[in-house]
Amino acid sequence: MNKTRKPELAVIGAGPAGLGAALAASKAGLNDIMLIERDIELGGILPQCIHDGFGSIVFKEVLTGPQYAQRFIDEVERANVDVRLRTMVLEMTGDRRVTVVNDREGIIEIEPKSVVLAMGCRERTRHQVMLPGFRPAGVITAGAAQRDINIEGLMPGRKIVILGSGDIGLIMARRFVLEGAYVEGVYEIMDHPGGLTRNVVQCLNDFDIPLHLSHTATFIHGRKRVEAVSVARVDEDLKPIKETERRVPCDTLVLSVGLIPENELSKHAGVELDPVTGGPFVDERMETSVDGIFACGNVVNVFDLVDYVTHSAEVAGRGAAEYVLEGRKKEAPVRVVPGRNVKYVVPQYVSDLDRDIDFYFRVEHPERAVAARILADGRLLAGKKHRMVRPPEMIKQSASAVDFAGAGGAREITVEVVAGEEQA
Amino acid sequence: MKNKHNFVCISCPLSCALELTEEEGEVLGVSGNECKVGVKYAEEEFRDPRRVVTTTVPVRDGILPLLPVRTAEAIPKRLVVEAVGALAGLVVEAPVTDGQVIYPDMLGTGVDVIASRDLARVE
Numbered sequence: 001m002n003k004t005r006k007p008e009l010a011v012i013g014a015g016p017a018g019l020g021a022a023l024a025a026s027k028a029g030l031n032d033i034m035l036i037e038r039d040i041e042l043g044g045i046l047p048q049c050i051h052d053g054f055g056s057i058v059f060k061e062v063l064t065g066p067q068y069a070q071r072f073i074d075e076v077e078r079a080n081v082d083v084r085l086r087t088m089v090l091e092m093t094g095d096r097r098v099t100v101v102n103d104r105e106g107i108i109e110i111e112p113k114s115v116v117l118a119m120g121c122r123e124r125t126r127h128q129v130m131l132p133g134f135r136p137a138g139v140i141t142a143g144a145a146q147r148d149i150n151i152e153g154l155m156p157g158r159k160i161v162i163l164g165s166g167d168i169g170l171i172m173a174r175r176f177v178l179e180g181a182y183v184e185g186v187y188e189i190m191d192h193p194g195g196l197t198r199n200v201v202q203c204l205n206d207f208d209i210p211l212h213l214s215h216t217a218t219f220i221h222g223r224k225r226v227e228a229v230s231v232a233r234v235d236e237d238l239k240p241i242k243e244t245e246r247r248v249p250c251d252t253l254v255l256s257v258g259l260i261p262e263n264e265l266s267k268h269a270g271v272e273l274d275p276v277t278g279g280p281f282v283d284e285r286m287e288t289s290v291d292g293i294f295a296c297g298n299v300v301n302v303f304d305l306v307d308y309v310t311h312s313a314e315v316a317g318r319g320a321a322e323y324v325l326e327g328r329k330k331e332a333p334v335r336v337v338p339g340r341n342v343k344y345v346v347p348q349y350v351s352d353l354d355r356d357i358d359f360y361f362r363v364e365h366p367e368r369a370v371a372a373r374i375l376a377d378g379r380l381l382a383g384k385k386h387r388m389v390r391p392p393e394m395i396k397q398s399a400s401a402v403d404f405a406g407a408g409g410a411r412e413i414t415v416e417v418v419a420g421e422e423q424a
Numbered sequence: 425m426k427n428k429h430n431f432v433c434i435s436c437p438l439s440c441a442l443e444l445t446e447e448e449g450e451v452l453g454v455s456g457n458e459c460k461v462g463v464k465y466a467e468e469e470f471r472d473p474r475r476v477v478t479t480t481v482p483v484r485d486g487i488l489p490l491l492p493v494r495t496a497e498a499i500p501k502r503l504v505v506e507a508v509g510a511l512a513g514l515v516v517e518a519p520v521t522d523g524q525v526i527y528p529d530m531l532g533t534g535v536d537v538i539a540s541r542d543l544a545r546v547e
Binding site for chain 2: 197
């Protein structure tokens, strides 16, 4: 079969981002939406995130990952969306020709009028953190361990050391204990946890699992299977201090050392990527540098909360619908600049100030009693006080169409975090 | 004598640093909370800490081998490990629907363990 389908929108990936984008586009008036997912079911990574803590913003209640996914899956199944499971996108070009493959139809070419990228992110592996040592079985990323335990029903090991204190690592520390394994400890190279405080409390403290800050793994021992991991304290330059090195016997090393947006398809299509986030540059519609190609969720930057993924997906879905139904009619983009104590901001550009815009950003270092502010050419548009800001906890600051009134023609939008007394 | 207890609110990712003041077990006040949920959390953490328990149970004839389950509400923290143990050996039959009761009244708490998703039967 080789006829070219020309849907109004192709959404690539059916995790929370893809599901949210497809639904939002459908509500905004698109009738011909193709949702492409390579897995056997919808939901992306959520089905394996069996812990609770999802949905406190979107649904005002605390759900598990599968429950959160289920609500969107039910809605997508009722909506007029062409869902293609077990279907993989092989390639996409800058003029939106998309090649997909599955085991029913073979290779299909589609030419959607718009695209939403929703491929999510990948885990960093031992190669990206350059862990020395042998290459035995028993070195596994936290997300892979999560899939083994929660979906496949397999135990990756019995005596566990966790390197990195990202949220998935913290969640898995608890999970391993509940499944009968022994977790020796969590080692974090930075002097603060990588994950949310709430996860340190309920996953480590509740189970008396030690968290060793300013520590890293220095060697993986074992020829066939992990036998031990050497760990050491690090100095101010994050270099291991030799005298503090000790050998921790274990059979499994679990890595929770960060996530990287998955943008192989985007790169091939010529989508420009932000070197700081690892995801596409996007504007207030979540449109990338390529006309008609939008992006949302963790493919753009790693959001802490699925609720924020959903919000970004709704913006992208509406943006794609607007693009298809009304055509392109945008102002020249204005750069959004990270100001004081801001590492990066999404979106990186703003074209039209005629709508409410949510800015997502991370601070560079922890700070107490501050105000997060949005400025246009130095003039304050919106701001909010925060008792505490931390790098692992993303900040969302909205500015409404009303806030933007009179900011038309601005040359630069700045997002900054300043000491509290400077609050407007 | 007044005592202070520090908790980190786990109700949402804001992770508010709470300080509860009590005198002979009577709560006098809570500070550090961004919202009223924090007050309730600190009081509960002091008197009767509770957690939602999530785990999986095997499924017969499902499209996947495991079903994720949760306690419908939080149960006393001291019962978490015991609760997971109580589910050992349980096998459910597909199909399952989201919210279906899998194990009623966990350890006499009155809280049911429910399915966390739909799980279709393999065809």
